[in-house]
Amino acid sequence: MTDKVLSKKLKSLITVRVIFVTLLLGSFFILQVGYRNFPYPRATLNLIIALYTLTIVYSILLNRVKLYALFAYAQLFIDASAINILIYLTGGIESWFSFIMPLTVMSASAVLDRRAGYIIATFNSILYGIIIDLQYYKLLPIEYDMTLTEKAFLYNIFAHISAFYLVAFLSGYLSSRLEKTTHALEQTDSDLRELSLFNEELIENIPSGIFTTDTEGRILTFNRAAENITGFGRKIALSRSIDEIFPFIARGVDIERIEGVISHQKAGDRVISLTISELRDIAEKNKGFIGIFQDITQFKEMETEIKQKEKWAAIGELSANIAHEIRNPIASLKGSVEMLRENIVAEEHKKRLMEIALKEMDRLNNIISDFLTYSSPRPAEFNAFDLNLMLDDTLELLAHTAPVQDNIAIRKDFNAPPDVYADNQKLRQVFWNLGMNAIEAMPEGGELSVSTRENDNLIEIIFRDTGAGISQENIGKVFYPFFTTKDGGTGLGLAIAYRIIEEHNGKINITSNNSGTTFKVIIPYVNGKT
Ligand code: ADP
Ligand code: MG
Secondary structure, eight states, rough: OOOHHHHHHHHHHHHHHHHEEEHHHHHHHHHHHSSTTOOOOOHHHHHHHHHHHHHHHHHHHHHTSSHHHHHHHHHHHHHHHHHHHHHHHHGGGSGGGGGHHHHHHHHHHHHHHHHHHHHHHHHHHHHHHHHHHHTTTOOOOOOOOOTOOHHHHHHHHHHHHHHHHHHHHHHHHHHHHHHHHHHHHHHHHHHHHHHHHHHHHEEESSSEEEEEEOOOEEEEOOOOOHHHHHHHHHHHHHBBBBBHSSSTOOOOOOOOOEEEEEEETTTEEEEEEEEEEEEEEETOOOOEEEEEEEEEEEHHHHHHHHHHHHHHHHHHHHHHHHHHHHHHHHHHHHHHHHHHHHHOOOOOHHHHHHHHHHHHHHHHHHHHHHHHHHHSSSOOOEEEEEEEHHHHHHHHHHTSTTOOTTEEEEEEEOOOOEEEOOOOHHHHHHHHHHHHHHTTTTTTOOOEEEEEEEEETTTEEEEEEEEEEOOOTTTTTTSSTTTSSSTTOOHHHHHHHHHHHHHOOOOOEEETTEEEEEEEEEEEETTTTT
């Protein structure tokens, strides 16, 4: 028990004593009970006055003494003695005041501890035993009812002593329980305090900026990292609303991850990545918002640098491919023209050489126009049109192109709503490219089936052929520009198709095995009529 607690208990003891003595005194004078019967009325009054005086002395001493326990014992002993004197004055065995003695035992247990209770109980037993004994042997001048036998005296002493110890036991038990509970509560209290201190330190030292706001967006907490990242001191931040610190937050903060730029007083513009979420209390009630943010300026710079590098690498690769694609036809063109200039070829071969030269020029032209479509496409123009009609047209044209022999059958099965809203010309190009590839994949003949269907507001257009299929190794590369396995191929057909479908927010899937290939184009269904 600390001195502080003990001094508080002593204060209560002194107060309770004053109240008790006052009540006793009051009852003397107001009720006039037993006053006359007391053998020593004056002495009783003196005792009470003495107790009052002692109270004043105790109160003065309370703030001076250092040894509180000793002071407490002194008071308790004096109390016990005073009560025994009162009992002596008011008739010994016949006194009405023996009931007060257990109160001193209880006070001892409550103010000090269990042991003090037993000590005061023992002290009371001795004093009371002596008084009653001396009264019995008439060594003290106290009168008593002569009908009381020796047995009655013994029993009285026995009953009192038993009561003292019983009270000492019970009050000691209660006070030790109380002490334990108080101790446990104090422990919990300090645990909680430590935990909240730990939380505070954690938030202070975390490298991410953290703030909390009320429901209006006014800042309530702002940790050290937040100060460093934003350049706002805590004092200033706490008087602001959150959109003054992060101007890129739209009014009426919502739960989201946002990136934005703030201007730091010293470090200039900084890119911030900020996640805001609602702050809820245990009852799930919204208390405001909590935000966690990082300075991602450096990361962003690195990202653009890498992107730039990747772009250059891609441009380099593309240029190499173009050069390669163009050089081949030029080489054969050059050969043909040279032979014609030398005039060494027979007349009948001249026509053949001219044909080769023209074919190579065509091919060059194809490569260039394909490449232009791929590299600088015109922007998409969305129109409402009939998809079925457009597919019919395209397949009709395909059926009349040179490589299509009679042994290729084209089958159609259109189930999607035909009224679409898209770029007609561009989609036509996609389907043309897919159809051409399918036909080119079936030199020995086969079947091209084209079907459409609608599923979950998406339109699927499926081109299935019975050609040789795409090898596992190549299937990941077919959309790369210039990837081709054909002698006269440009490798741009699927790259163009891919880009166009991307413009329509759709995608292309391929499944292929050695008995055929399926391309599935999926685009969102936007009804052309609405
Ligand atoms: P190109 O047709 O000029 O070769 P594409 O981009 O249209 O270029 O196609 C790239 C490659 O993908 C083709 O060379 C071919 O190997 C493969 N490919 C595309 N479609 C099919 C198909 N239906 N069946 C088999 N292979 C295909
Ligand atoms: Mg092609």
